[in-house]
Amino acid sequence: MSRHPAPDELLLDYAAGALPDGPALAVALHVALDPGSQRTVDRLNAVGGALIDREPVPDFGGENDAAALERVLARLDDVPVEPHPRAADRRHSTFDWAPAPLVPHLRPGMDWRRVMGKFDEIRLDLPGDFHRVSLLRLEAGRGLPEHRHAGYEYTVVLQGGYTDETGNYGVGDFAVGTGDQRHEPIADPGEPCIALIVVENPIVLTGPWGRWLNPLVSRGWI
Template sequence: MSSRHPAPDELLLDYAAGTLAAGPELAVALHVALDQDARRAVGRLGALAGAMLEGEPAAELDPGDAALARALAAIDSVPVEARSPSVQTIGHPVRRPGFDWAPPPLLRHLDLSATWRRAVGGFEEIRLSLPGDTHRVSLLRLAPGRGLPMHRHVGTEYTVVLQGGYTDSTGNYAVGDFAVGPGPEQHEPIADPGDPCIALIVLERPIVLTGPFGRWLNPLVRRGLI
């Protein structure tokens, strides 16, 4: 599967180089797990980096290069939408009913205490704790037709869709699609018809609610209480 909204090349480069913080790294890892083109791009970047470390001129690498072809073949052997309903706990797989949509990179972050909790605004959330990272990392679930409160951003936001889809002022996003931003403009993502929309959201800084009632809640948002 190929996304209509891929992650930016510079973000894939940072991911391939291993320089991203844990939250953005997880978001890109999920995008790569769900999107064949992103996997191939990361493979190319990894092959280029390896060639440069070995002193081989990058210009000599092309789609016909044998080493690059082997790398891409290995990457493409991974299922595009690898799914698993289990996580590993003390060496034993434990079934997680309701989490069959979760790609493998997410499963190690979903322990047995991970449950959906109703959040202010009518959506459900699972807050993830990634040691050493200051980003707010959450799984959000929206029922079809429901939206997140109108808001804007003062920091970078990374979003990858894991189930269903949503639509906002920047377009329509489906499984595997990746969004950065949208910057300072306000938006109100609304879940598409069909399955509930589930997405991983990584926030560099708290959002700013801009609706008539949301403004009163911003002090709580800034403190991470909602």
């Protein structure tokens, strides 16, 4: 169990299917890596099942119902019953640190891109979502430029770890940053720190270069 689980209310949003894709992906990755949060989500899903069981419904058996069933049965001719998948089918050939829910989002040809000479980034494209969703990679001892957020920022650690003013975060840990916080994460010793970061609104850099770089951030160039 991780030291920094996602808060209960976010796990409820996730289990209810209410989160936009970016934050939902962050929570999905955290849940895949954290048995404690997995257990909470399993319970919440069971609450969803219980609510379906409680639905008072009219009897099935009218003409429309029978016709609907016939149409669906006809469609099954083209739908095979799939064999149970194996875990190995869910692993990415290059990015072996990627938990299963991330793999469908890693399209062929995606690769790290150096940003400001300081860290590497892969920008993920989630159609229709207004969040900025990125994988970041930081070498041991390197830091991200000090910044604050205009909105929420969700971080899940996928490899290595980092430390900032709020604590130390390892694989599976989940951090929620809010608009009023400034922070300056530094990667821990050892293998590079890889994290998924989901930002509601563009980040505002607060260091000496911020004045020059913020316009580029807001245009999505860096």
